[in-house]
Amino acid sequence: MKRWVIISLFITFIIAITMFYFSAAKEEDVMVFPEWRQYYKLTPEIIKSDAHNAYVEIYLNDKAKDAYIKVEPRFKEGSKIFKPLYADPQGKHMARLVIMVKMQEGYDSDNGDWWYGVYDESGTKMWYEGRIPECIDCHAMAKETDNLFSRSVMKKLNGIHTNEFEEYLKD
Structure with a gap:
């Protein structure tokens, strides 16, 4: 009987340690971005995003900056793009950060x-993360610019009227 008590306690201990290890590892795996406002601000003012049905600004880290501005076909590993989404054109009410x-x-x-x-x-x-189907489905239209709508955004920033989807949707 004493042997079964020791075995039971040992198994309980192993389960507790395993649960602690995996819960701690999961917390560490969640990416956080408190510094996002310190990155390069691509948009001098808030612009309309038809895709997000919101008003946005765009922030880029150094790895993403040149590729985005030059509308390159491939971005470097570690490139980060941040879009705060606003309900209003003045940017007073931020709904979320994508x-x-x-x-x-x-x-x-x-x-x-x-x-x-x-x-x-x-x-x-974090509210959602990883391989978000809605994001993937939409960005699949822009494969030639590495799944980013950088071409239409740069046209918009250069004063050329455009809708993010106009050059990706076929008649």
Whole structure:
């Protein structure tokens, strides 16, 4: 009987340690972005995003900046794009922060190896993350610019009237 008590306690201990390890690892795996406002601000003013049905600004880290502005066909691993989405054109009411991060090759090869995130305004509270089907489906239209609508955004910033989808949708 004493032997079974010791075995039971040992198994309980192993289960507790395993649960602690995996719950701690999961917390560490959640990406946070409290620094997002410190990155390069591409948009001098808030612009309309037809895709998000919102008003947006665009922030880029150094790895994403040149590729985005030059409308390159491939972004570097570690590229980060941040779009705060606002309900109003003045940017007074931020609804959420959407984020794209270029992951290592093989993360999601069919979809450009992009990770997607939807966060609160601080960039620290994650609501959705990873391979978000709605994000993937929409961005699939822009495969020639690495799943980003950089071409239409740059046209808009250069004063050329455009809708994000106009050059991707076929008549």
